Amino acid sequence: MKDKKVKNTLEKYRVPQIPNSLIDNTVGLAKRAFERTGIKYEMSFREILVGQIKYISPSLWVIQAALLFIILVFLLVSNSTHNAYQSVITTISVASPIIALVVIPELAKSFNHHVWEMESTCKFDLQKLLAIRLIIIGALDMFVITIMVVITSTFYELSFINISLYILVPFNMASSIYLYILRRIRGKAATIICLTVGIFMALGVGLLAVYSELYTLISTFIWMTMFIFSTVVLVYELIHMLKSLQEGEKLEWNLP
Amino acid sequence: MELTIDKLSKHYGDSIAVDTFSIVLQPGIYGLLGANGSGKTTLMRMICDILKSTSGEVKYNNTNIKKLGEDYRDILGYLPQHFGYYPDFKAYDFLMYFASLKGLPHFKAKEKSLELLEIVNLTEVKNKKIKSFSGGMKQRLGIAQAMLNDPKILILDEPTAGLDPKERVRFRNLISTFGKDRIIILSTHIVSDVEYIADEIIVMKSGQLLNKGNVTQITKSIEGFVWECTVPSKEVKYLNETYTVSNLKNVGDQVSLRIIADKKPCEGAVNTPPNLEDLYLYYFEEGPAL
Amino acid sequence: MGDKKLIKQIQQGNSDLLDVLIRKYYKDIYSFCFRKTVNSNIAADLTQEVFLKLVHYIHSYVHDGKFKNYLFTIARNVCIDYYRKNGDVIQFSEGLDAPANDENLTKVEQSEIVMQALNDLPDIQKDVVLLRFYHDMKVRDIAEITQTSLSTTKSRLKQGLDKLKKIISEEDVF
Ligand SMILES: Nc1ncnc2c1ncn2[C@@H]1O[C@H](COP(=O)(O)OP(=O)(O)OP(=O)(O)O)[C@@H](O)[C@H]1O
Ligand SMILES: [Mg+2]
Numbered sequence: 001m002k003d004k005k006v007k008n009t010l011e012k013y014r015v016p017q018i019p020n021s022l023i024d025n026t027v028g029l030a031k032r033a034f035e036r037t038g039i040k041y042e043m044s045f046r047e048i049l050v051g052q053i054k055y056i057s058p059s060l061w062v063i064q065a066a067l068l069f070i071i072l073v074f075l076l077v078s079n080s081t082h083n084a085y086q087s088v089i090t091t092i093s094v095a096s097p098i099i100a101l102v103v104i105p106e107l108a109k110s111f112n113h114h115v116w117e118m119e120s121t122c123k124f125d126l127q128k129l130l131a132i133r134l135i136i137i138g139a140l141d142m143f144v145i146t147i148m149v150v151i152t153s154t155f156y157e158l159s160f161i162n163i164s165l166y167i168l169v170p171f172n173m174a175s176s177i178y179l180y181i182l183r184r185i186r187g188k189a190a191t192i193i194c195l196t197v198g199i200f201m202a203l204g205v206g207l208l209a210v211y212s213e214l215y216t217l218i219s220t221f222i223w224m225t226m227f228i229f230s231t232v233v234l235v236y237e238l239i240h241m242l243k244s245l246q247e248g249e250k251l252e253w254n255l256p
Numbered sequence: 257m258e259l260t261i262d263k264l265s266k267h268y269g270d271s272i273a274v275d276t277f278s279i280v281l282q283p284g285i286y287g288l289l290g291a292n293g294s295g296k297t298t299l300m301r302m303i304c305d306i307l308k309s310t311s312g313e314v315k316y317n318n319t320n321i322k323k324l325g326e327d328y329r330d331i332l333g334y335l336p337q338h339f340g341y342y343p344d345f346k347a348y349d350f351l352m353y354f355a356s357l358k359g360l361p362h363f364k365a366k367e368k369s370l371e372l373l374e375i376v377n378l379t380e381v382k383n384k385k386i387k388s389f390s391g392g393m394k395q396r397l398g399i400a401q402a403m404l405n406d407p408k409i410l411i412l413d414e415p416t417a418g419l420d421p422k423e424r425v426r427f428r429n430l431i432s433t434f435g436k437d438r439i440i441i442l443s444t445h446i447v448s449d450v451e452y453i454a455d456e457i458i459v460m461k462s463g464q465l466l467n468k469g470n471v472t473q474i475t476k477s478i479e480g481f482v483w484e485c486t487v488p489s490k491e492v493k494y495l496n497e498t499y500t501v502s503n504l505k506n507v508g509d510q511v512s513l514r515i516i517a518d519k520k521p522c523e524g525a526v527n528t529p530p531n532l533e534d535l536y537l538y539y540f541e542e543g544p545a546l
Numbered sequence: 547m548g549d550k551k552l553i554k555q556i557q558q559g560n561s562d563l564l565d566v567l568i569r570k571y572y573k574d575i576y577s578f579c580f581r582k583t584v585n586s587n588i589a590a591d592l593t594q595e596v597f598l599k600l601v602h603y604i605h606s607y608v609h610d611g612k613f614k615n616y617l618f619t620i621a622r623n624v625c626i627d628y629y630r631k632n633g634d635v636i637q638f639s640e641g642l643d644a645p646a647n648d649e650n651l652t653k654v655e656q657s658e659i660v661m662q663a664l665n666d667l668p669d670i671q672k673d674v675v676l677l678r679f680y681h682d683m684k685v686r687d688i689a690e691i692t693q694t695s696l697s698t699t700k701s702r703l704k705q706g707l708d709k710l711k712k713i714i715s716e717e718d719v720f
Contacts, residue, residue, distance in 0.1 A: 006707060009714055010679045013660035015577040016586050026594045027568050031561045033601045039559045040605045041361045051356045058344065114340035118401060120306040121334040122357035123326055129357060361558030 048124060052132045057106060060137070064102055068144050071095045075151055086210065088156055089166065092148060093209040094202045096167045097174035099144055101198040103137045104178050108191045127245040134238070145171065165223040166215060170205050172230035174198065179237040183244055257283055257317065259303070259409060259439050264312035266298050266463075273298040275463035276312065285435045287450025288443040290460035291540040296443040297337050299460070300413050303441070304334045316409070330359065333407030335398045337414050337443075341386045347373065347397055348382040351404060358405040365404075372400035375430060377423070391418035399427070403434065410434075412442040416449045428453050447532045457532065459539060466539060475530040478516070482534045485525035486512045495521060500537050549613040557605055564604075568597050571614070574681060575621050581676055582625045584661065592628055596621045618681070618691045622673060629669075663713040671706030678703055 043051070071091060078087035107130060110116040120126045145167055153160045178194045185193055208214065259281040266274040274295045290296045301307035303314055305321050305328065314321045321328045341350055348369060355365035373379045376396040386394060395418045402410060416424050431440060432453045441458075444450055450457060457474055459467040467474050482502075487495065492511050495501065499521050503514035514528070515521045516538050530538075547566075555563050575596050580589035599620050607616065664672055673692055677683045683691075689699040 006711060006714070007679055009656075010660055010664075010675075010710075012656040013581070013664070014657055015580045018573070018576055018586070018590065022590050023569065023572050026572070026590075026597055027565050029594065030568055030597045030601050031564055033598055034556075034561050034564050034604075037601065037605060039361070039364060039557070041364075041557045041559070043359055043361060048356075048359075051362075055342075055353055055356075057342070109342065113342055114338060115342065117301075117306060117336040118334065118339055118354065118398075119357060121304045121329055121332055122354060123330045123359040123405070124357050125326075125329060363555050363558035363560045367559070 049132055049135065052129070053136055056133065056136055057109070060102060060106055061140075064099075064140060064144060067095070067099060067102070068147065071144075071148060072151065075148070075155070079155060084156065085158075088152060088158070089215055090206055090209040092152065092163070092167050093170055094206040095148070096145075096171040097198050097201040097205060099141055100171050100174040100178065101195065103134070103141070103175075104182070104194045104198075105191055106133055106137060107182060108188075112188055112191065125245075127242050130245060131242055141171070162220060162223070165220070165227055169223065169226050169230055170201075172227070172234045174201055176230065176233045176237045177201070179234075179241050183237070183241050257408065257437070257439065260315040260318070261299075261303065262313050262315065264299070264302055264314065265310045266295075266302060266307065267310045272463050274302065274309075277460075277463070277465050278312075279458065279465060279468065281439050281441070283437050283439055284455035285431060285440045285450075285453055286442070287454035287457045288441055288460060289445075289447070289450070289457055289536060290443070291445070294460045294540075295463035296460060297413055298463075300334075300411050300441065300443065303409075304332060304411055305329075306334075330405065331408040333402035333405060333410045335402040335412045335415055337417075339398050341394075341397075343387060345386050346383050347378055347386055347389070350386060350397060351400060354401045355404050360405065368404055368406075369400075372403060376400045377426065392420055392423055395419060396423065396427075399430075408438050410438060410440045412440070414444055415442055416444060416446060424449065447536050451532045459535070461539060471532055475532060475535050478530045478535055478538050480527055481516055481518060481538060482528050482530040483515045483517060483521055483525040484512070484528045485515065485522050486510050487522060487524075491522070500541055502534050502537050550609045550611075553604065553607060553609055553613065557607075564601070571617055572597075574614075575617065577680060578618065578621055578676060579625060581661075581664065581680065582672075583628070584665065588628070592621075592624050596624050599624065612687065612690070614683075615687050615690050618677065618683075619693075622691060659714065663710055666713060667706050667709060671702050671709070674699055674702045675706045675710065 074091040074095075075088060078084050078091060081087045105112075110119055110126060110129070116126055119129055122129075124132075145164075148167060149160060149163045152158060152163045177197060181194050181197065182190050261277055261279050261281070264274055264277045265272065277295075277299060288296050288299075298307065302309050303321075305314070316324060316328055342353075345353065351369035351372065352365055355369055360368060370379070370382075373382050376399055378393060378396060378400070381389070381393070386397065389397070395415065399412065399415055402412060416427055419427060428449065431442070434440070435453075442450065442454075451471060454471075456468060456470055458465065459474065467477060486507060487510065489506075489509065489511050492504070492513070495513060495515065496504075500516040501513055502516055505512050514534070515525065516534055547563075549567075552563050552567050556567065572593065576589055576593045579592040579596070580586060583589050583592065596617070600617065603620075664675065667675065670692070674688055677688045677691065678685070685699050685703065686696060688703075689696045692699065694702075
């Protein structure tokens, strides 16, 4: 006898119909029992992170996308200029402090709109909230930077490593300065000062890049050292900022 | 459940906003009364652990709230005196945003937000931008925000500011039904907001705890200081300048006055039982900000 | 909606989806319990118990892609508990669906023969056969539910089947 035949035979054994009332009864009982149990659901970090993405200001995505578009246009147009190399270096140097700038209004918004008091008393307090915002925007920045690096290293004779360094070093330095300003200066002024400093920095780095020989003169080793140094400074500033959020007093950025 | 405030002080340079304030709170509704600048907001911020005290501590069930951290915030609801919102937020978004920060799972967050919008009478405008709201509507939204996580400790800093009389009544009903098994502290200048719903009144002056107790207990402290008299209208000006007048009404060409004074203010004045309004005026002579 | 999403939302407090989840699996669990007890009243009771147990555990349930296994593990344990309390006797409460004509007669007869044959199997073999043929489960999942190794499960399935074949082929109604 084959298994198939057994299966067919077994199928002859049917179970009597259950009245729907019995099912309803069980469902009712179960629901009542369920409502007596407390919810113990704990959100995972991933859930919290994903949940916050939709609360990042829509303008940030728009600005970042517009920036990326402009940068790409500049990078591609550079190809036809007589000094393509210099043009590319200038573009990426000017771009990086500006990309870093996008995060600032987002970090300051809790204070600018006076929402921080409520946010600070939530389970995931201001410190965690800003850390999450930083992670989201940081990931976005890295995405933009990656695109820049990939495009540049494909279309121009520049090594992947060098391009990354040329972008990341000013990015780190600019970010550290912005965070320092946010930490030191209170109120709406902080955002405005950051914006001003950012633009001047972009101009400064831009001017520097006009003498693009400087970039190649400095050895990759020194660039690497600068990168490590600027990363350390940035991490220091980040930790400092997040710590300062924990102490209520220092939050008084924007007294009513 | 017990919230202990132990010799809590806050100094700003030379000025003292809260001065060695101590009190033990059991479940119940507490009305925190005090004139402008008496330190109510400063005290509440320290209870919420968003302002560092200069000295002293706040304990929940005998553990310092700083140590409890997230667990404390999980049972805390706070409505600040001045609060804002992100400009692109609609009423429903606002609540969903805070629900997410309070760790409510998505389904629960939706359920609770809609329920609270109904309670504070904002269901019809739940998809309108907060920008377009009146002051009272914003205030109600703020109250809903504080209640999202079903807090065991609810701290409301002037929750009735900007509410019209009808909404005030709604608010009082809401708080008195919500109040079971929780510690609710609400600050106000408006005596009638707390007179009937608070289990206990806490009177604060210059950062210090002046008096506490239920309405009968604390009004007893000024028994014999409240007078009623009826005088010709020409005498009113003098009495008003000399004494604190808590009420005044015209009776024909005479005027009936309610005066708070240590001694009999005028001929024919008789003592009457004090109410909370009288007490407030007695302590804060400049008169309440109505 | 998949089980994963259903359960996640239930864990977040959505009791309407508990309704959906129970109805989705009710017949499955009920027929398992029925074939274990051959009594529709007892089966209904046990099914109810299974779902009440599920409610009790649901907040700590971690989804690993096999909710059905989890539910059947509960069901099997509930049945085992029932026999532990009530002894190993099967109480026949009723005949299977009442017949009206000749064709039905053979059907009922066939059904009763299979039922009898299954009941003659030792419980450990019966469980494996039930899960394999009526609930379409893979041997690996059955091993997980019965908390035995893959090879043991395989040999139980084989032994059970051999016995069944023997019993059934002695009858001539098929
Ligand atoms: N950040 C600060 N720096 C300096 N002084 C402050 C600060 N915050 C509050 N104060 C002072 O502390 C005192 C108490 O202020 P607080 O805001 O707590 O009073 P309040 O009772 O809430 O008043 P109101 O009824 O007006 O809300 C006031 O004298 C105020 O000026
Ligand atoms: Mg105040």
